[in-house]
Amino acid sequence: MEGFNQREAGKRNGKPIKTCREDTPLLGNNSTPLSCQSKTFANLFIAIVGAGVLGLPYTFKKAGWFTSTVTIFSIAGLVYHGMMLLVHTRRRLQERLPPPGSTNERTDHVFSFGDLGFAACGNIGRASVDTVIVISQSAFCIGYLIFIGNTLAHLFYSTASLSVVATDLFVSRKIFGIRPKTVYIWACFPFQLGLNSIPTLTHLAPLSIFADIVQFGSMGMVLVQDAVIINHEAHSVKAFGSVSTFFYGMGVAIYTFEGIGMVLPLEDEMKDKPKFPKLLCVSMFSIAFVYAAFGLLSYLAFGENTQDIITSNMGKGLLSTLVQLGLCINLFFTFPLMMNPVYEVFESRFFNGGYCMWMRWLVVLVISLVALYVPYFTDFLSLVGSSACCVLGLVFPALFHYIVFKDEMSQRGAIMDLAVIAVGIIFGISGTWYSLKEIFAV
Template sequence: MGFEKDEASSSSYILNVPREETPLLNKANHLSSQTKTFANVFLAIVGAGVLGLPYTFKRTGWITGAVMLFSIAFLTYHCMMLLVHTRRKLESNPLKSPKISSFGDLGFVICGPAGRFAVDAMIVLSQAGFCVSYLIFIANTLAYMFNYKILGISPKVVYIWSCFPFQLGLNSIPTLTLLAPLSIFADVVDIGAMGVVMAEDVMIFLKNRPVLEPFGGFNEFFYGIGVAVYAFEGIGMVLPLESEMKEKNKFGTVLASSMAFISLMFGGFGILGYFAFGEATKDIITTNLGQSLLSTLVQLGLCINLFFTFPLMMNPVYEVVERRFCEARYCLWLRWAMVLAVTLVALLVPNFADFLSLVGSSVCIVLGFVLPALFHLLAHKQELGWQGLALDVAILVLGLAFAVSGTCSSLLEIFAAKA
């Protein structure tokens, strides 16, 4: 789950020093087919968030969780298309609007520097949050597999600090060219691990048949929304992908097909994981599989995957921060400081799924629902009928309500776990 490098990169091909109004993307040299666009949407969305879905279904109940997951998927698709329609509306008059290539460009055209700052802030927080969750996953998984204390220090702390010097090196690489093959490896490992886990889940369910709860409590609903929004986060890739598609009039259909496929896959993964283990479902589903050779290989593969995905996901953060504070020039000390900050946050959060819910509620809801609805409302306010106006306002209000409620619920869970 993440952004393409060019999504947040600066364009200094016209100006030596990029300014606030400088577009963030060069024109794409090669346009994508429908199949490639479908695959790009899939790769941009599917990530580590799916591993927390079985535990979320345990908390929310499997019927509530399934309804919630598919509802979030539909709303995510709708808000992605709001961005596309908003850009098309603004670019229909090229004399009034410059080329809009990214979410941040759209925010600047509609709301000026405040709009770009809002998008940039959400990008930084969400991408850094993803990397925090990666470190938590790696540390908790390795601690489960190799639970050894060194000098009385907990295994989680040892494993997180063990990653730190290597991440300093990986995040020092100024270009993603050398890291690009790792993205393909990461996606292959993700899909393979999901397949293995789902097959294991089916066999375990047929053997054990645990007691299952179809519905959860009211507070658990908001918790689940945060995890689901996190799992589907990827709205920053929509405008770049639509720009690079050959048949732009078919982008909505391709996006809908990809989102439907991902929803079915996520729903199947979450339900099967909960069905297999019931109330014993853990926050990282792979730790439920025991320590067989196959399970060990899957868990190690996911750890390696996320370890090398870390610098890819941090790159949009560096692009935004270096653009704002270093005139878009490479800054080693700033990158190292941000890796340290992410590491320190990971040390403070005990539970993987709880942190997914926190990031999804506090940041991803604003980035994925609130800002697209707000930008669409402001751009189309002259021609929106009462139904369109009511829909945008409803998404705004519900998004803010879910963000506040989900954030409070997640923070309570995190503090309770630490206590």
């Protein structure tokens, strides 16, 4: 998934036990680095591959298949570089800690992105990371509600054909004078209040594994359907788009690779740490290949009829309906897991770390209200990717790396860090602008 959080703090036999941070790996709860390469590889896939992949075919339609393919692999390289900057920065900060047994021994350890921000920039660094994490995690959940509302509206309250644009799908019919999407989002609201009121979400973690199984299953179903359609019918497709669609596609691509918050804990728990960079590289570009194949084949299959949620192109058969319902169910239960980092930030900063149910309910209400007014799933992915995810994946890693290494790095290294920061800022501002234009143009 894009992220996972569960914090359990306490003491055992008078000694502090390890705290599970906002980005504790979903698989593997050992407090010592015992993960083998295969387990770490699986964890990386779970951390990175999420619901955003379902918006890639629509991105190929808008930006062109060649531009989108190049963008996906380029973003994979940039995000991989950002992930490795975090790993190198954490390793150097750990080297600077007093050795075990010394009189000045410290017990702190850089477990998470926020810890690294604090170690590099103090309270400002942690506050900046926490702020962007709150924005990104909340945005992920807004995207979930948009997906659920639009998908259920398509399944149960639309008679439009696949050649009709998404706008007609979701406004052509109403339930008691209310848009179907609105009805379904509000129907989720009371249940989400209950789920998000649970202080400890450990027993919901298996549902995230189920979410990934359904995710890969649905992708497989779409690819099989794509192959059948391509074999029988050819659609005209475009290779290139405009400047605005390039930045649009860039935002979606960064969103789909947003697993950077998981990198530090995954590297921390791996048994053979020197092999982590190579394993991470193989994972990132394997996922990039899957993304490119998924987006390209789906675009070739449906051409200009490709919808912003590709599962909407699957028609109304029983198997298609089950796949789409499964995706809605797993995103519904993933919602409280993804929101837990937000609650931890608010409760630690404003409620002395104590549980606050009314705050959680208020946050769920705000997220539901925002989801009501964003019409397109993929448009919102692009906005989130261009803003919050761009900062987390490019700007912060290069900035923290530069701050920690500035007194010892070469001029070339400093230029590379500053260049990544500049690229991240340019991509972020441009992508956010063009994404907002797409959203408000509907």
